[in-house]
Amino acid sequence: xxxxxxxxxxxxxxxxxxxxxxxxxxxxxxxxxxxxxxxxxxxxxxxxxxxxxxxxxxxxxxxxxxxxxxxxxxxxxxxxxxxxxxxxxxxxxxxxxxxxxxxxxxxxxxxxxxxxxxxxxxxxxxxxxxxxxxxxxxxxxxxxxxxxx
Amino acid sequence: xxxxxxxxxxxxxxxxxxxxxxxxxxxxxxxxxxxxxxxxxxxxxxxxxxxxxxxxxxxxxxxxxxxxxxxxxxxxxxxxxxxxxxxxxxxxxxxxxxxxxxxxxxxxxxxxxxxxxxxxxxxxxxxxxxxxxxxxxxxxxxxxxxxxxxxxxxxxxxxxxxxxxxxxxxxxxxxxxxxxxxxxxxxxxxxxxxxxxxxxxxxxxxxxxxxxxxxxxxxxxxxxxxxxxxxxxxxxxxxxxxxxxxxxxxxxxxxxxxxxxxxxxxxxxxxxxxxxxxxxxxxxxxxxxxxxxxxxxxxxxxxxxxxxxxxxxxxxxxxxxxxxxxxxxxxxxxxxxxxxxxxxxxxxxxxxxxxxxxxxxxxxxxxxxxxxxxxxxxxxxxxxxxxxxxxxxxxxxxxxxxxxxxxxxxxxxxxxxxxxxxx
Numbered sequence: 001x002x003x004x005x006x007x008x009x010x011x012x013x014x015x016x017x018x019x020x021x022x023x024x025x026x027x028x029x030x031x032x033x034x035x036x037x038x039x040x041x042x043x044x045x046x047x048x049x050x051x052x053x054x055x056x057x058x059x060x061x062x063x064x065x066x067x068x069x070x071x072x073x074x075x076x077x078x079x080x081x082x083x084x085x086x087x088x089x090x091x092x093x094x095x096x097x098x099x100x101x102x103x104x105x106x107x108x109x110x111x112x113x114x115x116x117x118x119x120x121x122x123x124x125x126x127x128x129x130x131x132x133x134x135x136x137x138x139x140x141x142x143x144x145x146x147x148x149x
Numbered sequence: 150x151x152x153x154x155x156x157x158x159x160x161x162x163x164x165x166x167x168x169x170x171x172x173x174x175x176x177x178x179x180x181x182x183x184x185x186x187x188x189x190x191x192x193x194x195x196x197x198x199x200x201x202x203x204x205x206x207x208x209x210x211x212x213x214x215x216x217x218x219x220x221x222x223x224x225x226x227x228x229x230x231x232x233x234x235x236x237x238x239x240x241x242x243x244x245x246x247x248x249x250x251x252x253x254x255x256x257x258x259x260x261x262x263x264x265x266x267x268x269x270x271x272x273x274x275x276x277x278x279x280x281x282x283x284x285x286x287x288x289x290x291x292x293x294x295x296x297x298x299x300x301x302x303x304x305x306x307x308x309x310x311x312x313x314x315x316x317x318x319x320x321x322x323x324x325x326x327x328x329x330x331x332x333x334x335x336x337x338x339x340x341x342x343x344x345x346x347x348x349x350x351x352x353x354x355x356x357x358x359x360x361x362x363x364x365x366x367x368x369x370x371x372x373x374x375x376x377x378x379x380x381x382x383x384x385x386x387x388x389x390x391x392x393x394x395x396x397x398x399x400x401x402x403x404x405x406x407x408x409x410x411x412x413x414x415x416x417x418x419x420x421x422x423x424x425x426x427x428x429x430x431x432x433x434x435x436x437x438x439x440x441x442x443x444x445x446x447x448x449x450x451x452x453x454x455x456x457x458x459x460x461x462x463x464x465x466x467x468x469x470x471x472x473x474x475x476x477x478x479x480x481x482x483x484x485x486x487x488x489x490x491x492x493x494x495x496x497x498x499x500x501x502x503x504x505x506x507x508x509x510x511x512x513x514x515x516x517x518x519x520x521x522x523x524x525x526x527x528x529x530x531x532x533x534x535x536x537x538x539x540x541x542x543x544x545x546x547x548x549x550x551x552x553x554x555x556x557x558x559x560x561x562x563x564x565x566x567x568x569x570x571x572x
Contacts, residue, residue: 004519008512008570039511039527040541062541064509065571121515 006117007124008065011073016065021075025058033061033145034134036126041067045075045134054078054086054139059131066115066124071131073111083139090132097128169466171553177202178551188521191559196341196369196500196547197525198391201455205394208454212447220446221420221437235446238453239436245456246367246386247377248403252435255409256444259400260368261291263387264335266402266439267364268295270412271385275362276332278304283326283334283361286312286537287345290530292335292366305332312537316343316492323352327359334363338370339498342529342545344475346374346496353382362408368392372549373471373498375464378403390448394549395455399448402439409435416441467550471498474548478557485564491543500547502529505564508571510544516570517563524560 025031025046034043041063048056057075062068078086089112092105097118106113118128126148137146175181178200183190192200212234218227220235236251243251257263272295276282282296286309293307300307308326311319318336327334334356339346349370353363364385370376372393378386385404391397404412414421414432418441423431432438459467475497482488487506505513510526517524525545528535535541546560 004516004570007515013571037528039509040535041511042541064511066512124511124515127511 007121009114009117011111011114012069013065015069015072019059019068019072021056021058021072022060023058024060025056028058030138030141032134032138034130034137034147035145036063036067036130036148038126038148039064041127041130043067043071043131043134045071045131045138047078047135047138049083049139052082054081054083057135059134063130064124064127066118066127067130070115070128073114074131074135077110077112078135086139087136090136093132094129097125169462169470169550171470171551174462175551175553177204179203179206181551185521185523186519189559191520191522191556191563193546193548193552193556193560194523194525195372195549195552196392196529196545198397199372199394199549200551201394201396201451202458204458205396205451205454209396209447209451212450216450217447219443231446234450234453235444238449238456241453241456242401243403245375245460246371246401246403247379249379250406253403253406253409255402255404255436255439256449257387257400257402257439258398258445259389259391260289260366260387261295261389263385263400263402264292264364264366265295266415267385267387267404268299270415271362271404271408272296272299272333273303274411274413276300276303276305279330280305280332281308281328281330282306283308283310283323283331285310285318285336285347287316287318287340287343287531287534288335288337289341289366289368290532292337292364293533296333296335309533310336312534314492316340316345316494318345318347318352320348320352320355324355327356327361331359331361334361335366336363337366337368338376339373340494340531340534341369341500341547342502342531342534342543343492343494344497344500344502344547345492345494346498349376349383350381357382369499372459372467374468384408390452390455393452393455394458395452396445396448399445399452406435409439412439414438414441418442420444462550468498470550471548471552474552474554474557475499475501477554478546478548478560481557481561482564485561486568488564491538491540499549500545502543502545504540504543505567506571508567510542512571513544513564513567516567517560520559520563520566522560522563 028046029049030047043061045059059071100119101116133146180200216230218231220232239254240251243254310323356363362384365383367386367388371388389400421441489504491502514526527542
């Protein structure tokens with residue numbers, strides 16, 4: 001039986017309490033909003049892309065511990081990556097939060113592996129994915145806020 | 150088959166005992182025996198949907214095992230039995246809410262459909278360009294959106310009675326908002342998010358004094374407080390079966406006879422007609438004018454059984470038990486550090502919304518779920534109300550007749566566990 005500590009690991013709680021890269025981004029080249037209407041998670045994700053590489057990402061907004069921690073860890077994980085690399089990373093992250101950890105993928109996931117427990121809490125998958133959807137929407141140049149619905 | 154003409158369907162009525170036995174009541178709900186994540190289920194989400202007593206579940210099964218046929222048409226025995234069971238349920242509901250006439254009880258899919266029905270028939274004929282429809286700041290989306298859509302369609306404006314910091318309706322503001330262009334007031338009897346009980350009789354009286362008809366959302370009102378629609382003076386009253394120990398998919402619109410007679414039909418089809426030709430079709434009398442197609446017969450039977458079940462306990466005994474339990478809960482919750490209740494209305498029933506420190510309600514609900522406790526986290530289909538209180542979401546614990554003090558104690562223990570996780 002899955003434990004709460006599988007979901008609320010120390011790192012997750014830490015990032016939820018003191019999110020990294022939190023705040024507006026001066027000179028952002030891309031931005032998008034993400035909304036989880038079910039519980040009110042609402043974030044704006046900013047990215048500064050230069051020469052096809054994401055130099056910096058930040059986020060603002062409010063939401064549950066999982067969504068905030070996920071956004072926080074994400075902004076660190078995508079730094080220095082191209083859009084294609086970010087997409088590939090998201091695929092792995094999405095697999096992690098819906099199916100659980102898979103042998104061979106932990107190295108690629110790095111810090112993102114702390115969300116390995118989310119798959120046992122299906123109602124929280126959308127929380128964990130929200131910031132990623134927003135970031136990908138920003139990089140894809142979409143205007144409307146992205147929703148988890 | 151006319152409603153009210155039933156014969157042998159009267160249930161034997163014993164006088165209801167004054168106090169109910171919570172453990173005995175709880176024992177009638179099979180679903181409450183299960184464990185969740187290894188812990189006993191503590192179900193505190195009855196405002197979302199209530200659990201069903203064995204009597205209701207069995208009534209539905211028995212209908213399908215013994216009486217099932219289509220209603221109002223057939224000449225054979227099963228059709229007779231199905232029709233009688235269906236129409237008896239209608240009579241029971243009329244009696245429950247104090248309606249003068251079962252013809253005024255329309256079966257719908259639920260509160261939402263009932264309100265849409267009124268908006269699209271009564272609303273469309275009464276509301277024109279430049280008119281106003283009045284709702285309140287504590288309404289469920291189902292009692293906002295149909296009116297918004299009507300106003301959009303007609304070029305009318307939606308006005309809103311404000312909610313005080315205490316979570317009550319601002320009755321002085323209501324007075325000011327009942328104007329010469331106000332065509333209808335839609336108001337909830339009990340708030341599903343805050344638990345606020347509104348003084349419906351007084352509100353209706355004020356509205357009528359200005360010539361404004363009133364639709365009351367009774368979804369939370371019926372199971373916790375009951376209603377006497379004639380005494381209240383309301384023009385329309387809507388409620389859902391699944392919020393009052395009945396099955397999902399069935400509900401009621403009650404309307405005053407003169408309104409229902411004047412309203413154009415809503416959905417077209419079988420049963421709501423008297424005769425059909427391609428040149429002209431004439432419509433059926435009440436209540437069938439508004440009941441197109443084969444109804445949820447089993448749902449109506451189940452709802453009738455829920456009415457019987459509630460009546461056997463007695464609505465006053467149910468209300469007294471819930472009132473005591475809610476008082477116990479409010480006191481217990483006040484003892485949890487950093488817990489903030491939303492609103493302190495004059496009168497409360499059924500539900501309480503709260504926040505715990507800066508823990509997001511979603512996280513609270515996940516932790517509580519791991520302890521077997523089911524609460525609701527989110528905006529409770531009342532986004533405007535949430536915004537009014539400056540929050541995106543709250544946690545909501547809602548009670549029904551099968552809840553006990555042990556449930557409240559478990560919730561409090563669970564909230565302490567939440568604090569530990571997020572300390």
